[in-house]
Amino acid sequence: MKFEIPKFREPDFNQDFLKNAPNCTLEQCPEDGISPENYHALSVYPEYFKINGKWVLATESRMDTVAVAIDEEGKEKVNIVEFRNLKKGDKVVIGRTENAEEGIYMWTKGFESVDSNEDNFAFRSGRSRETAFxxxxxxxxxxxxxxxxxxxxxxxxxxxxxxxxxxxxxxxxxxxxxxxxxxxxxxxxxxxxxxxxxxxxxxxxxxxxxxxxxxxxxxxxxxxxxxxxxxxxxxxxxxxxxxxxxxxxxxxxxxxxxxxxxxxxxxxxxxxxxxxxxxxxxxxxxxxxxxxxxxxxxxxxxxxxxxxxxxxxxxxxxxxxxxxxxxxxxxxxxxxxxxxxxxxxxxxxxxxxxxxxxxxxxx
Missing domain, CATH: 3.40.50.10690 (putative lor/sdh protein like domains)
Structure with missing residues (x-):
């Protein structure tokens, strides 16, 4: 069987809670290597940030990093930065929730099949000692x-x-x-x-x-x-x-x-x-x-x-x-x-x- 990479499926951004969500809050770093308070720490899951009314996916999201936003009109982007690599003036995303109420949305179903009976890819999959490894x-x-x-x-x-x-x-x-x-x-x-x-x-x-x-x-x-x-x-x-x-x-x-x-x-x-x-x-x-x-x-x-x-x-x-x-x-x-x-x-x-x-x- 030919190997195929699972296809990524975006959230439905027409859902009311995503469509009506506010833009994420941005605050500038006061000094190199110092993050503003209440920074948003990232996880390994796909996360979206609403900037200028657009939901922007942060690629390269990884543990214990912060989201630095570029909010120029038409060039909205999110960079993933380690705390020690922050620069004075970087615009860090502020907020601790991930359900869109602060313009931050964690999407955990991107690689799941639309048909729930199919499991092409899952972040965790069950195993037992009887499994043929x-x-x-x-x-x-x-x-x-x-x-x-x-x-x-x-x-x-x-x-x-x-x-x-x-x-x-x-x-x-x-x-x-x-x-x-x-x-x-x-x-x-x-x-x-x-x-x-x-x-x-x-x-x-x-x-x-x-x-x-x-x-x-x-x-x-x-x-x-x-x-x-x-x-x-x-x-x-x-x-x-x-x-x-x-x-x-x-x-x-x-x-x-x-x-x-x-x-x-x-x-x-x-x-x-x-x-x-x-x-x-x-x-x-x-x-x-x-x-x-x-x-x-x-x-x-x-x-x-x-x-x-x-x-x-x-x-x-x-x-x-x-x-x-x-x-x-x-x-x-x-x-x-x-x-x-x-x-x-x-x-x-x-x-x-x-x-x-x-x-x-x-x-």
Missing amino acids: SIDYDNLYELLKHEKANGGYITWVIGSAVALDKNARDAFEGLVKKGFVDAVFCGNNTAAIDLENGVYGSTWGQDIFVKEQNTNNNIYETINLARSYGSMKAFMGSGKVEDGFIKALYDRDIPVVISCSIRDRLPLPEAYTDVYKAQDAMRAHTRKSSTIIMLSAILFTIASGNMTPSYNKFNGEIRPVYLYTVDIQEFAVNKLADRGTLTATSIVTNTQDFLRNVNRSLE
């Missing part, structure tokens, strides 16, 4: 094929499990080479482990990896070597790195956002050590991502999910943004939904099996 894999395969064929943007958020296992590492490298990866987020350690393998053929200093040891053999040698070339691109061009997904990404100019944590002792070149700069770099990709797949990286997963809209405008059409969370622990995959992202499909399995299945099925 293989359907999630089948849907994902079709989705990824659709994204690649139609100019979608697939972002992967990966943890160190991808680099620690040879089969997982090879499978992800294969997905990069096949064109199913448009951007990657990972930690400094994940990238360094992959690069160590590419330079020395070892993982945590072990030629045959058994388990993580308290040894830094080769990994800091690898980071030092990378730093000696001044940039990751130059390091890849040196011929020192023979294989791996990091090399495949840089060879194809696919963006990689590498972020350090407070535990990292030595960053790779271009790895972000400033959390806000890392956040901005990640958001530049989540804002245009149509699908995000998150593998065994719980903190990166929560961060990425919270800065990703549940819907967005692509090629002039509103469509859902698909999120997949994959982890061996049920707690980990459910964590994102608990934090307010409602469009995530969770798959409880180990990353190695997941990547091998996906890579093999996308031959």
Whole structure:
């Protein structure tokens, strides 16, 4: 069956409560990074704002942001802005209700079928322990094929499990080479482990990896070597790195956002050590991502999910943004939904099996 993106259905703006609603209230920011009181905080659902008598949809709506309105006649628009990025004079939407009485309307049925017996897309869908979860894999395969064929943007958020296992590492490298990866987020350690393998053929200093040891053999040698070339691109061009997904990404100019944590002792070149700069770099990709797949990286997963809209405008059409969370622990995959992202499909399995299945099925 051909994969189809669910169609977005707007509210009926001829309903009296929408037609007679007032314009939303706007108030200017007094200083950079300071919002007016009673600001309207956004959610992951589609929200409309009435400006100059027109209902305007805020695309890219995401958790814990504010709506900044442009109310010029004929150019009505709503920008979604983080509090720290507000500028003095920005016109912030004021109001805490979402039923149109303050010119703000949350629309939760945009992707529901008109026929209530059909459920093409839902923010939450029921599951049981008897459910055949293989359907999630089948849907994902079709989705990824659709994204690649139609100019979608697939972002992967990966943890160190991808680099620690040879089969997982090879499978992800294969997905990069096949064109199913448009951007990657990972930690400094994940990238360094992959690069160590590419330079020395070892993982945590072990030629045959058994388990993580308290040894830094080769990994800091690898980071030092990378730093000696001044940039990751130059390091890849040196011929020192023979294989791996990091090399495949840089060879194809696919963006990689590498972020350090407070535990990292030595960053790779271009790895972000400033959390806000890392956040901005990640958001530049989540804002245009149509699908995000998150593998065994719980903190990166929560961060990425919270800065990703549940819907967005692509090629002039509103469509859902698909999120997949994959982890061996049920707690980990459910964590994102608990934090307010409602469009995530969770798959409880180990990353190695997941990547091998996906890579093999996308031959």
